[in-house]
Amino acid sequence: MTTHTKLLMAALVLTGCGRMDAATEFRSALPTPEQVAVGEPRQKGQALRADEAVQGLERDKTSELYQLTRTTTAFVNGNTVGILALIGRVTEHTPTSITDDTAVWGPFTEALARNAWRLTVKKTGENTYAYVLAGKNKQAADSAFADVLTGTHTPVLDEAGEVTKGFGQGELVVDSDRLKNLGESESGEGALSVQYARPDSTSAVTVNAQFRLGQGSKSREADYRYRAVPGQGGEFDFKMQQDLYKPSGSSSRMEDITIKSRWQETGAGRSDVKLSGGDLAAAATLNECWNTGFNSAYLAFSLEAQPRYGVEATDCVFTPAVYSAL
Template sequence: MKRLSTLLLTASITASVMATGCIQPTGDAVSDAIPTAQDVRVNLPDSAGEAPAALGEVSEYYAMTRGITRGFNAGAGFVLVLVHAIVQMPPTTVDGNTYTWGPGSDPLDPADYRLTVIDNLDGTYDWSLDGKSKFDPNAEFLTAVSGLAVAGDEAHRGSGEFTLNFTNMKALDPIEHNDDGDGTITVIYDLENRDGTAASLEMHIDGTDENGQAVVADYAYAENQDGSGDFQFSLPADVDENGSALEDIILRSRWMADGSGRGDARISGGDAGDEVVEASQCWSTSFRTVYETSTHPEILPEAGDVSECAFADQDLPELPGV
């Protein structure tokens, strides 16, 4: 969903709540159980800390990782920005342990929206953002986003999951989402980070793009308390950059707290043909390539000094089906 939609939904439901006879707030429990957009994000370092290394070019694997993290952060973050904006207000109605904000909308919005949160009375909360189209007087509510939040020891540092349904989003707002694909994105998170264990995020995409082509992808991310991280993902890319065919690359990027890192990949299809190529690339704290190698020299010839790598050993991705 685009930024404009996020702002409109937030404004619509918030305005609806303010316009109704609101009851007293439920306290901070709901807000604390749901992570913030700042927490559910991939924190890849992006500021330089040293002079460019010998090879001099910005690491392609770092650039791929940064590009994917921005898309991941936008997809997961907008939902949490919206939900947090809503739950700061008192609920419109309370029925036992079910709290509802809305429904409501602005006059020109194509749908009415509501947020429903169910307190399961065990430290967990089911929640859903639903919309009902104004185009059809007999329309029923469709779920745009739904999730389960498990409270942690610290506010916004629990665990849970949520699913974005882009098929329903398009049905609710066909103008805003005319160019979007269909399907779902599911995000699973565990932010407890207890006893030095890594916080983790996973994202699974299952749908079609705007051209009707299947899109299935998995992302997996772990973040340590010192800011170092481990991110795995897949994408099509012209790895050898000769302008011919796109290869399928499954990449595992690891980085230290200072930003230096290493990417290890499996590459297939395209110019790799039936061969599965293993490739590695290391970057410095200024994100410049210091070493690269592959099992297929035409894909990625060896260059640089492996002793400059932040991680000495190759560690290939472990995504499902890989």
């Protein structure tokens, strides 16, 4: 074989490898909705109610703490998954401009949408990227663009050293106030910060989030910690204020609550709760277990001498109680 032929064959082999082009690399260096989604024990078609009183919990009825866990995951996901899906739709188009270290998409708008979007992705290191999604009313001048999402991402590289879409770790911040002003969110306000890691298809997935609204005595905040191993269920810690304890004749006052929910892949699980303040004279704990049908099987309240119903050893898939460290 001549040298000329060898060089030609080598060129054909390299071409066949399909090296990732620059636009695809920048697209792949962004987190996907699945990567930052908080999982949950799911029952299709089940209504979500998070405002029931402790005394309203009943055996063989859908577990209220299971429903509260689902409601909370829906809140976290509602503030992140949708906007990352929007980024996915923006990057389906050809970048407006692209250089060795920066790709820009937009201004882009969907046919029936009220807003226009501009996404900027920068390569900030050997394997790190930063991105900004800015939005404005599509009738406004470009000077009206305001950042609604900022983030950084470190993707996992494959054996060829190329970016693997959907795996990696990073952090993002959603400005819910600006999304609400743009009409993209009805109830969003404050800022939501999310840190996530998904190293591969079998390792544990983690999502940590912090919600902050306002300052000083009127500030509100909530914290969330999620961890799951594919095929092995998951656990979710969250801290919030909720009027969960409502003794007869009392006023409606919020308790400070930390909750740790754990569930198996079958959906069966338990929640262990610490409560203080509100209508409580002293700190208390609440424990509930649910079965694979998501019905309450065990309930204990520390201010009562005996469990309300059920036997922890036989009716709970997890024992003993484990409380959140938040």
